Amino acid sequence: MHAVCTIYGVLIDFDLSQASIHDIHYLKDVKSLYRNCIILGDKGYLSIDYQRDLFSSNQIKLEVPMRRNHKNYKPQAYIFRKSRK
Numbered sequence: 001m002h003a004v005c006t007i008y009g010v011l012i013d014f015d016l017s018q019a020s021i022h023d024i025h026y027l028k029d030v031k032s033l034y035r036n037c038i039i040l041g042d043k044g045y046l047s048i049d050y051q052r053d054l055f056s057s058n059q060i061k062l063e064v065p066m067r068r069n070h071k072n073y074k075p076q077a078y079i080f081r082k083s084r085k
Contacts, residue, residue, distance in 0.1 A: 001014060001015070001016055001017075002014060002015045002016075002017065002023065002026040003015075004030065004034075004039070013033065015029060022044070023042075023044035023045055024044070024045060024047055024050055027045065027050050027054060027062070030054070030060065031053070031054055031057060031058055031060065034058065034060055035058045035059060035060065036058070036059045036060075037059075037060055037061070038060075038061045038062075038063055039054075039060060039061070039062050039063065040063050040064075040080055041062055041063070041064045042064070042065070043064060043065060043067060045062060045064050046064045046066075046067070050062070051064070063076065063080050064076075065080075
């Protein structure tokens with residue numbers, strides 16, 4: 001299940017996909033529905049190419065926490081970690 005909700009937890013949109021389909025494919029749907037916003041995602045959406053595409057096409061900033069073993073690791077900002085949970 002993929003869901004988009006407000007910072008206050010109000011569900012705006014959702015989609016169901018098979019477990020065998022990678023999470024990143026849901027971003028194609030998000031790209032066509034939203035503009036000028038920040039989306040908080042989990043590590044399943046970690047792809048710099050998709051992040052750049054979303055931003056260049058619709059000014060959507062995708063905030064995803066980095067994995068600890070990445071180069072130049074820095075933890076996600078507290079406000080995003082708190083809101084995402």
